[in-house]
Amino acid sequence: MTENAFLALERELSLLLRRARATSSELAGEVHPDLEPAAYGFLARLEGDGPQRATDLALYFGVGKATVSRQIRALERLGLVTRAPDPDDGRASLVRLTPEGEARFRQVRERRRAGYVEAMSGWPPGEVAELARLLHRLNRL
16 A cells, blocks of 8 residues: 555544544533533443443543543433443443433434434445445454
8 A cells, every 4th residue: 555545544534533522522412411522432332232341341442440430420420321230240330321321322323323314315325334344444453
C-alpha cells in the first residue's frame, strides 16, 4: 500500500472520531441530561451484550478499572444501571441496564439509526454492509 493511502486513512479516521465524540455527547444528553458522553458506550455495550463485570468493560474499552468504576457509579446514580452478584463468582458483580436505562437507550438508539438510514439512503445496501464489515475488522485490531 502507498503512504498516501495511510495518510488518507488517518485523515478520515480522525474526522470520524471527532464527529463520533460530538455525537456521543449529544446522544448521552438525550439518554439523560447528566450522563457523561464517555458513559454512553457502556450503555451500548450492556444493551448489546448483556450484563458484564466491570473488569470486562474495562478490557473491552481499553480503559482502567478506576475509570469504569467511576462511570458505573455515575450510571447507578442516574438509575440507568444496577449491579448484582455474579452467579458464577459471588465475589464479583455484574453490571446490567435497569429497565429505565434500557428504555432510554433504545429510544435514542432508534433515533440515531433512523438518522443513519436517512443520511445513507442513496447508498446501495451492499456498500452499507461492506462499510460495517470493514469497520468491524478495523475494530478487532
